[in-house]
Amino acid sequence: MSAMRQALAIPVLLFAVGACSGNSRDRADNAGGTLVISVGGDPESLLPPLSSTVPSKIIGDLVYDRLAEIGDSMNTVGDAGFRPRLAKSWTWANDSMSIAFHLDSSARWHDGVPVRSGDVRFTYHLYSDSTTGSPFAASIASIDSVTTPDSVTAAFWFHARSPMQFYDAVNTMSILPAHALEGVRGTALRTSAIARAPIGTGRFRFVRWSAGQSIQLAADTTNYRGRPGLDRVIMTIAPDFNAALTRVLGGEADMLEQVPATSLAELARDTSLRAELTPGLDYNFIQFNLRDPKRRSRPHSLFGDRELRRALTRALDRRRIVQNAYDSLASVAIGPTVRAYPTTDTTLRQLPFSPDAARKTLDSLGWKDSDGDGVRDRSGTKLKFNLAVPGSSKARNTMAVLAQEQLRQIGVKVNIEQLDFAAFIDRETRRDFDAVVGGWHVEASPGGIRQTWGTPGSRATSGSNYGSYENPAFDAQVDSALSAGSFGSRRAHFTSAYQAIIDDAPAIWLAEPKRIVAVHKRIVMTGLRPDAWWANIAEWTIPADKRIARDHAAPAR
Amino acid sequence: MGVFLARRIAQGLVVVGLVATIVFLLIHAAPGDPFSASMDNPSISDAVRASWRRAYGLDRPLTEQYARYVVSVFRGDLGFSFSLQRPVVSALGDALPNTLLLMAAGLIGGFAAGVGAAVTQVRRRGGAADRILGGLSLTFFSVPDFWLALIILVAFAYWIPIFPIGGAADPVMYDMLGTGARLLDRLEHLVLPALTLTLLYFPLIARHQRAALLDAIPSDYVTTARAKGVPESAVINRHVLRNALLPVITLLGVAFPALLTGAVFVEKVFSWPGMGLLIVNAIQSRDYPLLVASVILASVFVVIGSIIADVLYRWLDPRMRDEL
Numbered sequence: 001m002s003a004m005r006q007a008l009a010i011p012v013l014l015f016a017v018g019a020c021s022g023n024s025r026d027r028a029d030n031a032g033g034t035l036v037i038s039v040g041g042d043p044e045s046l047l048p049p050l051s052s053t054v055p056s057k058i059i060g061d062l063v064y065d066r067l068a069e070i071g072d073s074m075n076t077v078g079d080a081g082f083r084p085r086l087a088k089s090w091t092w093a094n095d096s097m098s099i100a101f102h103l104d105s106s107a108r109w110h111d112g113v114p115v116r117s118g119d120v121r122f123t124y125h126l127y128s129d130s131t132t133g134s135p136f137a138a139s140i141a142s143i144d145s146v147t148t149p150d151s152v153t154a155a156f157w158f159h160a161r162s163p164m165q166f167y168d169a170v171n172t173m174s175i176l177p178a179h180a181l182e183g184v185r186g187t188a189l190r191t192s193a194i195a196r197a198p199i200g201t202g203r204f205r206f207v208r209w210s211a212g213q214s215i216q217l218a219a220d221t222t223n224y225r226g227r228p229g230l231d232r233v234i235m236t237i238a239p240d241f242n243a244a245l246t247r248v249l250g251g252e253a254d255m256l257e258q259v260p261a262t263s264l265a266e267l268a269r270d271t272s273l274r275a276e277l278t279p280g281l282d283y284n285f286i287q288f289n290l291r292d293p294k295r296r297s298r299p300h301s302l303f304g305d306r307e308l309r310r311a312l313t314r315a316l317d318r319r320r321i322v323q324n325a326y327d328s329l330a331s332v333a334i335g336p337t338v339r340a341y342p343t344t345d346t347t348l349r350q351l352p353f354s355p356d357a358a359r360k361t362l363d364s365l366g367w368k369d370s371d372g373d374g375v376r377d378r379s380g381t382k383l384k385f386n387l388a389v390p391g392s393s394k395a396r397n398t399m400a401v402l403a404q405e406q407l408r409q410i411g412v413k414v415n416i417e418q419l420d421f422a423a424f425i426d427r428e429t430r431r432d433f434d435a436v437v438g439g440w441h442v443e444a445s446p447g448g449i450r451q452t453w454g455t456p457g458s459r460a461t462s463g464s465n466y467g468s469y470e471n472p473a474f475d476a477q478v479d480s481a482l483s484a485g486s487f488g489s490r491r492a493h494f495t496s497a498y499q500a501i502i503d504d505a506p507a508i509w510l511a512e513p514k515r516i517v518a519v520h521k522r523i524v525m526t527g528l529r530p531d532a533w534w535a536n537i538a539e540w541t542i543p544a545d546k547r548i549a550r551d552h553a554a555p556a557r
Numbered sequence: 558m559g560v561f562l563a564r565r566i567a568q569g570l571v572v573v574g575l576v577a578t579i580v581f582l583l584i585h586a587a588p589g590d591p592f593s594a595s596m597d598n599p600s601i602s603d604a605v606r607a608s609w610r611r612a613y614g615l616d617r618p619l620t621e622q623y624a625r626y627v628v629s630v631f632r633g634d635l636g637f638s639f640s641l642q643r644p645v646v647s648a649l650g651d652a653l654p655n656t657l658l659l660m661a662a663g664l665i666g667g668f669a670a671g672v673g674a675a676v677t678q679v680r681r682r683g684g685a686a687d688r689i690l691g692g693l694s695l696t697f698f699s700v701p702d703f704w705l706a707l708i709i710l711v712a713f714a715y716w717i718p719i720f721p722i723g724g725a726a727d728p729v730m731y732d733m734l735g736t737g738a739r740l741l742d743r744l745e746h747l748v749l750p751a752l753t754l755t756l757l758y759f760p761l762i763a764r765h766q767r768a769a770l771l772d773a774i775p776s777d778y779v780t781t782a783r784a785k786g787v788p789e790s791a792v793i794n795r796h797v798l799r800n801a802l803l804p805v806i807t808l809l810g811v812a813f814p815a816l817l818t819g820a821v822f823v824e825k826v827f828s829w830p831g832m833g834l835l836i837v838n839a840i841q842s843r844d845y846p847l848l849v850a851s852v853i854l855a856s857v858f859v860v861i862g863s864i865i866a867d868v869l870y871r872w873l874d875p876r877m878r879d880e881l
Binding site for chain 2: 034036041042044045050130131133134135137138186187190191195196208210211212213214216232234236237238239240242243246247249250252420421422423425426427550553
């Protein structure tokens with residue numbers, strides 16, 4: 001801050017201190033301070049049914065509430081571990097076909113209107129209405145209807161009993177104010193005032209969105225769940241990563257939520273910052289296309305062969321590849337899952353690294369280097385394929401190059417195709433590829449695996465199983481896992497499913513990156529949840545003796 | 558002059574129409590569409606994507622989409638941004654003033670620095686100042702926009718931390734400042750991006766201006782002025798410079814695209830919320846309406862710049878008026 005700015009700040013600070021003197025109780029509670037988070041772009045909308053980018057989700061989760069919130073254990077079966085939010089309690093029907101949520105009667109919207117069960121029913125209808133076009137509609141398809149026995153009770157009725165009923169009811173929907181959205185439907189929702197200036201019940205209230213610059217939230221000091229530990233949360237927009245990092249290192253922002261491993265050393269040199277490493281919900285892999293991209297009725301000329309896929313998997317030193325791409329900031333992926341799921345068995349049997357075994361397998365399959373050019377061939381066909389990778393991901397590019405080199409050593413030629421992200425997705429979804437370096441960011445529940453690796457995801461035109469892996473045994477284990485009522489049974493079925501797919505090798509699982517968050521040391525955090533690191537921001541604090549000028553600048557509310 | 562202006566405006570409209578059409582066709586021909594990114598999310602069903610495409614008319618044939626777009630543009634409606642979820646006019650309305658401010662600062666700074674450097678070089682031709690300024694001009698002419706912006710960002714973040722390094726206003730303090738302090742805050746945030754654009758633009762002016770000055774010096778009127786005993790500084794500033802400004806004035810026409818291109822990178826690095834950022838995001842997200850509207854706006858600026866250059870040229874050089 002320049003000298004002139006500091007001079008100007010003094011009266012502001014004096015004013016702020018004076019204004020805050022009446023809030024001695026708040027000060028005694030040690031609440032206060034401003035958290036400035038650097039994010040990569042503007043949210044597309046602040047209406048939760050229509051927004052899916054990270055900045056939108058952060059704002060949505062701080063301004064709005066769900067009925068209950070998933071706990072740190074990340075359990076998604078039944079209601080164990082879930083924390084009350086707008087619903088202070090809930091009652092299961094004897095036949096488990098419905099759950100009655102009892103709302104906190106003291107909850108108020110930020111415009112002062114009381115929260116009622118009609119808001120919950122309205123929210124369900126809005127999310128599920130096809131004219132809304134919400135990407136989350138499919139996530140609440142198991143809910144049949146929502147009724148309102150009284151003004152503070154909302155009952156969810158389900159089509160069928162399932163272990164995921166509670167999760168389905170509470171995890172997707174942020175409860176919206178019916179009085180502010182009544183009569184607004186379809187495309188009009190996108191242009192509604194509330195899509196840019198949300199009215200929620202969360203512990204932070206929306207203040208201002210300056211497009212392309214910043215979004216400001218302030219503590220809701222009279223919130224039914226209590227005042228948050230911070231006065232303000234400000235998200236500043238820095239689209240260029242280097243600029244974002246510089247802003248954090250330069251002290252203009254307190255936090256950067258996704259720091260690549262390559263920048264960690266730079267971060268470590270700044271003594272005012274610390275890096276928080278948390279488990280992530282991402283994993284990446286080399287995915288083989290098991291069907292011929294030109295004629296999908298027949299298998300891929302190379303990858304239709306299970307033994308060949310297993311040989312390629314054994315030829316890669318995945319540990320070395322991951323270390324080179326991420327240093328110690330990622331684990332070797334263990335399959336189509338992440339370690340953050342309590343249902344993941346981390347001792348799954350892997351295909352071990354053994355180039356010699358890979359060579360022997362390829363020899364036995366008839367793939368030999370008959371012309372001495374270093375590339376194996378069979379019946380005049382070279383053992384070569386294209387590997388598509390999105391140019392935007394440095395880590396995925398590094399891993400592609402290392403895999404290319406390791407496969408070259410066993411006589412396999414790999415042509416790397418670096419594509420613009422939209423072109424990459426286009427090729428992937430049209431299934432017009434030999435192999436891709438893909439990646440999935442998974443939800444809090446492992447249920448999405450049906451779409452990404454199961455037969456339903458392979459056969460549906462909109463399915464995300466781009467490699468067309470199909471194995472009835474895998475599907476059956478996944479279905480059993482998702483319908484299992486006990487945690488132990490669920491875990492056992494998932495373990496069998498993962499083992500089946502690892503043995504079939506429709507992909508080479510590469511890395512499971514950790515999330516690296518850079519944050520100023522004066523910020524006291526209370527844990528970063530893998531699926532939403534921002535989930536506990538309302539509990540974060542800045543000790544009074546560590547506050548800097550901008551922490552004192554927050555207006556008293 | 559009226560006929561001249563009408564003809565130039567008509568030509569400009571044709572150019573803008575052509576540019577808009579080409580961009581419209583090219584962006585639609587590129588792989589992927591505005592909802593490609595959602596393909597990465599397995600929980601979004603095909604039906605939802607289809608409903609989005611239907612809602613925005615993307616399921617219609619390209620010719621129909623184009624015809625609808627042209628009609629809506631003539632009605633003053635530039636469409637709805639898919640990525641920003643707001644009308645394009647509103648998004649441009651937020652971004653355009655910021656970019657104009659930045660470009661104006663870069664243009665004025667670049668012009669002043671370029672002309673100043675060229676005059677100094679000519680007055681001290683062959684000397685150390687000439688060589689140093691020539692070297693600096695060549696250096697800044699050669700460096701990539703993005704790299705220079707990053708160097709300035711790093712320099713002012715760590716070594717000379719006197720100016721804010723990002724955004725158009727202080728996100729924390731701005732609301733609590735008075736009018737004067739807010740103006741100062743905006744100016745402080747403008748310094749680094751404007752400085753970067755100035756450094757990128759000044760070599761273009763300096764090199765053209767120096768060459769034009771050297772061309773003008775052997776002219777008869779210069780010899781006459783010197784023979785009359787006019788001091789050398791007055792010869793350069795009053796006689797040579799006025800005539801040598803003509804070729805540089807024409808650079809105004811090309812300054813807009815050059816500045817806009819530079820602004821794209823500068824805005825990204827300094828998080829300046831202007832048109833450059835909109836264009837980059839629109840390309841990345843295949844946001845057809847936003848991209849086409851941004852390009853239309855940019856080409857309108859290029860046309861306006863070139864008309865202004867023509868008018869200035871004719872104003873400064875009476876011979877040009879006789880040619881019509």
